[in-house]
Amino acid sequence: MTTYRFAVNVLPRDGILDPQGRAVEQSLDHLDVAGVAGVRVGRRVELTVEAPDENTARATVERLARDLFSNPLIEQATVETLGGAAPTTRVAAAR
Amino acid sequence: MTTYRFAVNVLPRDGILDPQGRAVEQSLDHLDVAGVAGVRVGRRVELTVEAPDENTARATVERLARDLFSNPLIEQATVETLGGAAPTTRVAAAR
Numbered sequence: 697m698t699t700y701r702f703a704v705n706v707l708p709r710d711g712i713l714d715p716q717g718r719a720v721e722q723s724l725d726h727l728d729v730a731g732v733a734g735v736r737v738g739r740r741v742e743l744t745v746e747a748p749d750e751n752t753a754r755a756t757v758e759r760l761a762r763d764l765f766s767n768p769l770i771e772q773a774t775v776e777t778l779g780g781a782a783p784t785t786r787v788a789a790a791r
Numbered sequence: 792m793t794t795y796r797f798a799v800n801v802l803p804r805d806g807i808l809d810p811q812g813r814a815v816e817q818s819l820d821h822l823d824v825a826g827v828a829g830v831r832v833g834r835r836v837e838l839t840v841e842a843p844d845e846n847t848a849r850a851t852v853e854r855l856a857r858d859l860f861s862n863p864l865i866e867q868a869t870v871e872t873l874g875g876a877a878p879t880t881r882v883a884a885a886r
Contacts, residue, residue, distance in 0.1 A: 697826075705798075705835050720836070720859075729855065731792075731841035740800050740835040741815070746826035760824065764815075 699746045700753040701778040706766040707738035741765050742778065750777075794841045795848040796873040799856040802833035807865045836860050837873065845872075 708714040716737035724732050743760075747753035754775065761773040803809040811832035819827050838855075842848035849870060856868040 699828075701829070703800075707835065707837060717836075720838075723859070724855075727859075729851065732838055732851070732855070733794075733841070734796070734837070734839035736837045738835045738837070740802065740833045741812075742802060742829070742831045742833070743815075743827055744829040746828070756824065756827070760819075760827070764818070764822075 697746050697748060698750075698753075699744050700750055701742065701744050702754070702757045703776040703778055704741045704743070704757060704761040704765050705738060705774045705776065706741070706761070706771050707736050709770055709772050712770045738771070739765070792841050792843060793845075793848075794839050795845055796837065796839050797849070797852045798871040798873055799836045799838070799852060799860050800833060800869045800871065801835070801856070801861040801866050802831050804865055804867050833866070834860070 708717070714736050717735040720735045720737065721732065724735075741761075743757065745753040745756050747756065754777070757775050761775055762768060766773040803812070809831050812830040815830045815832065816827065819830075836856075838852065840848040840851050842851065849872070852870050856870055857863060861868040
């Protein structure tokens with residue numbers, strides 16, 4: 697058995713109203729931050745799965761993403777394999 | 792000016808208690824899903840920034856990630872450049 701780490705991103709589907717995203721956009725106007733648009737706010741779940749191989753692990757995660765972590769009627773879930781390959785940078789903590 | 796699309800992932804820092812993640816783990820036990828551990832639940836914000844170049848756009852996003860989208864005391868924000876390069880698969884919608 698091997699352990700695999702995944703992330704599930706859950707975001708409102710295109711065309712579905714996203715009140716949180718709209719609220720962020722309006723806040724940015726008030727804060728004089730220009731040039732930001734198309735804000736969508738969702739959830740991210742990271743988890744470790746122990747399975748004989750990666751396909752089995754991913755199948756488990758995709759089932760959880762669909763059945764538990766998202767409402768497929770209004771949300772789109774995507775599964776991401778974690779392992780440092782994604783172009784991600786840490787944001788330095790503010791003091 | 793060019794538009795760039797980013798995602799900001801906000802997750803509880805290592806060592807910070809994550810009650811939502813614990814709740815998911817406990818639910819999975821009840822649902823007979825085995826082998827899942829280390830569940831962390833956070834937020835994901837996707838947004839488009841218009842800027843002269845990608846570094847300027849990313850600087851704006853990193854500022855927002857630190858100052859608005861996260862609480863740096865207990866949360867870690869990471870910025871991801873979107874563009875189809877990430878190893879991401881769509882989860883088929885349940886009917």
